Amino acid sequence: MPFTQDVSPAPHQEGGRDRYPLSSQQELWCAGAESGAFGPRFIVTKCLRISGYVDEVALQGALDDVVARHEMLRTVVVRDARPRYQEVRPPSPAPLTVRDLPAAPGEEREALAQQLLTEAEESSVPVEELPLLRAVLARFDDEDAVLSLVTHHTAADGWSLQLIHRDLAACYALRTGEDVAPLPPARPYRDYVRWQRDATAGPDAERNMAYWHGQLDGAPFFTLPTDRPVRQVHAEPYRASNLVLDAEVAADVAGLARTSRSSSFMVMLAAFSVLAHRIRGGFDPVINTIVHGRGKPEYRDTVGPFLNFLPLRTDLSGCATFLDVLRATRATCLDAYAHEVPVQLLEEAIPSLMAPMADPANCDFIFGFFESPSLDAEGPADDPYRIADRTVGVQKRETVSEQIPGGAAWNMGVASTGEIRGALQFNPEEFDESTAAGWVAEYRRIVVAATAAPEREWKAL
Incomplete structure (x- = not known):
């Protein structure tokens, strides 16, 4: 080996x-x-x-x-x-x-x-x-x-x-x-660390930060309104309100992504922007998103904490249909990817982003859609994941969640069954389970309706 x-x-x-x-x-x-x-x-x-x-x-x-x-x-x-x-x-x-x-x-x-x-x-x-x-x-x-x-x-x-x-x-x-x-x-x-340090210094870094100031100055992160004030220290384990979109809906998501020259992540983020409007109002939510952070292909086979968080601000005010929302989301994502910097640099340089967290009625929030890496290595019988005769992932159905450092997280991905599976992770000291379940159900309805008829008015989905 x-x-x-x-x-x-x-x-x-x-x-x-x-x-x-x-x-x-x-x-x-x-x-x-x-x-x-x-x-x-x-x-x-x-x-x-x-x-x-x-x-x-x-x-x-x-x-x-x-x-x-x-x-x-x-x-x-x-x-x-x-x-x-x-x-x-x-x-x-x-x-x-x-x-x-x-x-x-x-x-x-x-x-x-x-x-x-x-x-x-x-x-x-x-x-x-x-x-x-x-x-x-x-x-x-x-x-x-x-x-x-x-x-x-x-x-x-x-x-x-x-x-x-x-x-x-x-x-x-x-x-x-x-x-x-x-x-x-x-x-x-550690090779990646050396590259990252070089990339966050010099003229390119200055141009990237100038882009983010123009995009985000004065804007706050989107947060979830809590049922109870956010606590400094949590005693309860995290819970999860699960989301399952069947393989047919997942195929619709992928199909819309192809025809719009987008990614499935962009489709799912566009749908979440619609939900964010319904939760908070406003037409330009700044969604803190998880990105895989592996833009350099030489590190695609390296184990380590590569993920980064990018605040994506999409203006919905000029959008009539969901397809318009998706196009605006795509443009936002491509610009952001071209100027990616570590999120803490943005939080330090643009104080307005973190301002909502001073209010305990606001819960910090991240959004992620995991698209599995394309792994080229040949494994047993050309299956790089098989151990013994056959191996399949156990799909999550329970409501207990892995712990996260704080806030709430919406994580999804495409399962081996072809379904889209995920969950809203939350702390029950801050949210009622019915609140989280309601948001998940509403998001599901938006995704199903939007991918079935993307030319529909987005506010009426």
Whole structure:
């Protein structure tokens, strides 16, 4: 299994250990409360239903291969130093827990798989305990199991978890004697940090900031109105109001994206702008959106916290139809992508963005639509995700949610079933479940109506 050749500049050394500067994403995590971004519940999870015999020794070896391949899974962020830094540690075994589940008929196993997904989302990964990857193999029998993968969000994002799944499948196949094509090189995350630091200095950075001042000066972030004031410290676990759009609606979303030379993300964001107008009024909401942050193709196979947040301000006042809203959204997105900078630079330079958060009746909010990376590596039987005979993701149905540092988050993506699945994550100390469910139901109606008849007046969807 080929691993990346180190092409980074020589690191700073102290006490015999290598130190590297932090990325803007890591600095953003450091700015949060200890119980937030660096708390043990700030995790990313994935559950896989595996058919066929799983070799535990090979699985443990494959997990260790993944840890050796991706430095961020064995990196400590040192937050009590000035300046803060990250320290890459040598590979160590990834914790793998093997459980035998009680006997259950086939129709009950799906419910148990859901329970295992919930358990994974409620688990903990202390950032001080390396490596930052945990796995649980729960076996119904020798031919049916659920594999849970959990990593800390400061070390990986949703794209990274897809890479971890792919690489684990390839390493497992190699260790069980299958003929597998080599994985593509994975550049270390510290190379990306060096590139990012160069990109945020000089004339290009000045031009980018000038664009954002023109776009956002005086504008506040869109926030959700709460049922109860936002608390400084939360005691309750996060909840999720789930959204499912069937494969036919998902195909309509993709079809509209193609015909309008947009992306599915743009279609879904345009629909959310309609909902934002209904929630808050106004015609130019500034939606804080999650972007994958992998505009540089050489880092598409690197595990790490690449995601960034871009405030997208779309003017709806001149739009008559939903198609007009989509065109305006597309123009906003393309301009923003061409001028992307780390979000904390915008928050520092444009104080109006954060002004609403001073009112505890306003809840910070982010919007994300995850479009799965196109992974080219050949895996077992040309399937880069298969472990054993067959592997499918366990689709979320429960309402328990992974913890987030604060605020509310609307995350969606296209599932392996062809459906669009997602959830509004919220804290019940701030929102009634009926409030969140109402927004999700209204958003679903907007998406269905808009993709079925995009020439309709957008206010009447």
